[in-house]
Amino acid sequence: MRTTLPRVSKRNLELSVIAACVCVAAWCNALIAQPAASPAGAAAAPKLMSQDEKMKWFREAKFGLFIHWGLYAVPAGTWKGQQIQGIGEWIMNRAKIPVKEYEQLAGQFNPVKFNAEEWVQLAEDAGMKYIVITSKHHDGFAMYGSKVSKYNIVDATPFRRDVLKELADACAKRGMRFGFYYSQAQDWHEPGGAGNTWDFPADAEKDKNGAYDEYLRQKAEPQVKELLTGYGPVCLIWFDTPRMMTAERGQRFIDIVHTLQPACLIDGRLGSAGDYRSMGDNRIPNEVVREDWEVPATLNRTWGYKSYDNDWKTPEDLTFKLVDIVSKGGNYLLNVGPTAEGVIPQPSQDNLRAVGRWLKVNGEAIYGAGTTPFGEELGVPDPGRKDSKGNPAFNTKTDWRCTTKPGKLYIHLFKWLSGSFELPPIQEKVTKAYLLADPQKQALTVKQDGQRWSVSLPATAPDKMDSVLSR
Ligand code: FHN
Helix, strand or coil, X not given: XXXXXXXXXXXXXXXXXXXXXXXXXXXXXXXXXXXXXXXXHHHHCCCCCCHHHHHHHHHHHCEEEEECCCHHHCCCCEECCEECCCCHHHHHHXXXXXXXXHCCHHHHCCCCCCCHHHHHHHHHHCCCCEEEEEEECCCCCECCCCCCCCCEHHHHCCCCCCHHHHHHHHHHHHCCEEEEEECCCECCCCCCCECCCCCCCCHHHHHHHCHHHHHHHHHHHHHHHHHHHHCCCCCEEEECCCCCCXXXXXXXXHHHHHHHCCCCEECCCCCCCCCCEXXXXXXXXXXXXXXXXXXXXXXXXXXXXXXXXXXXCCHHHHHHHHHHHHHCCEEEEEEECCCCCCCCCHHHHHHHHHHHHHHHHHHHHCCCCECCCCCCCCEEEEEEEECCCCCEEEEECXXXXXXXXXXXXXXXXXXXXXXXXXXXXXXXXXXXXXXXXXXXXXXXXXXXXCCEEEEECCCCCCCCCXXXXXX
C-alpha cells in the first residue's frame, strides 16, 4: 500500500489493528525517536545520567496515581454545617478558617483503615506505574513524621503513623515508583507562607519583609530535604502553584533535588525549569505536544475527598482520556482523594480497576507508546468560537486515536464500525492486521485501494470501551 502521508519512510508493514487499536509498522520510528525538548533545567542534571536516561521511566510509564490526602478529608467539603464550594483540599481557604481552628482537625484525623499495601495494589490493578502523594498541601500539614515542624501526622494526630514511610516501603517492595507532591509556596499555616491572607498579611508584604524567604528556608526547603533523604528513591517531586517563586528561589529547590537525588524528576510547576511540562488541571491539549508532559486529572470534581461529590467519570471516559493523552505524547496522572478513615472511595477503585482490566489486554498500545502520525482524528480548530477560557475553540473528534511503537501502529476504535476501518493515507504497505483482544490473533482481511487501505472488522467490538487490533 502506497500513500502520500509525509514524514513516513517507505517500508513493508505488518498491521496490527486494534478494534480500538490498530498496530501498523515501522514508518513511525522517526516520530517515536524524537527527543523531548530539552528543558532549561537540564543543564543542572547529573553528569552521569543524560536527560533521556533520566526521563526513560516516565516516558514508558504513561499512567500514574495521584493521591490528595490530608486534614481536609475530615471536613470532607462541609464546614460548620455548610457545604463549601470548590475543591475539597481548599476548604481552609474557601471558608477562611483560622489556623487555630483548622489545626483542631489534626486531633480528629485517625485513618485506622489505612493500608499502604492495598493502595499500592489498587495502583497496580489500575495499570498505573507511579504514585505521587501529597506530602504537604497548601494547608501546611505534613503527612509524614517531619522534624522541621510538629504540624505533622506523627506528632499531631492520634494515628501517629508515618503513612508516607509505609507507602514508600510498600512501593519499594512491589517495584512501584513513588513520588511526592509538595506545596512549596502556598502554606496557609505559616505566617510567611503564601496564600493565607485571613490570618496573616498580604503575600506582597511577606515577600517584601522577608517572611516568605524565611518560610522557604525554615520550612519548605528543609522539608523537601527530609523527603529526599528519609524515604528511599523518589521518582519525582511535584511542586505546585509557584506563587512568588523567583528564579533564585526556584533554583534553591532544584539544587536540593539534584544534590540529594539526581535521578528525581521535577514537575513543571516549581516556577523554574522542571524536567517536564505540567499541563493545567484536567486540561488535555487538543493536539500533539512534542516534549515530555503530564496532565493531572480528577476522577470526579475534587482532588481532596468531598463526601458529596459523586460526579464520577466513567471507565469509558477515563480510557478514552488515557489513550488520547498517550496519542498526543503525554502522561496521565489520575487522582484519588481518600477519606479521613484512610479509604479510597469505592467508585474511584471500581473505575480505576476497569481501566486496569482494559490495560491488561491492551497495555502494549499504551506503555512506552508514541504519538499519532496522523492528526486528523483529533479534531479541527474552530476559529469562529472561543472556549470557556477565551482561547480559540477546537472541535474534538472522538471516534478513534492512534498510538505508535517502532514497527507498530495502534488504532484505537472507540466507535465500532460495521464492516471495515479505513486508515488515512500512508506510504507503507500493510501486510497484517489483528485485534489485540483476540487470543487467537486471527489475521483480519486487509484491502488496498490505491493509496487507501482498510481492515475488515468483526461484527461486534471485542471491547466496548476501546477494542484493539494487534498481533
Ligand atoms: O491548588 C492546587 C489544587 O489543590 C490541586 O493540588 C491541584 C492538582 O493539580 N493543583 C493546584 C491547582 O492547580
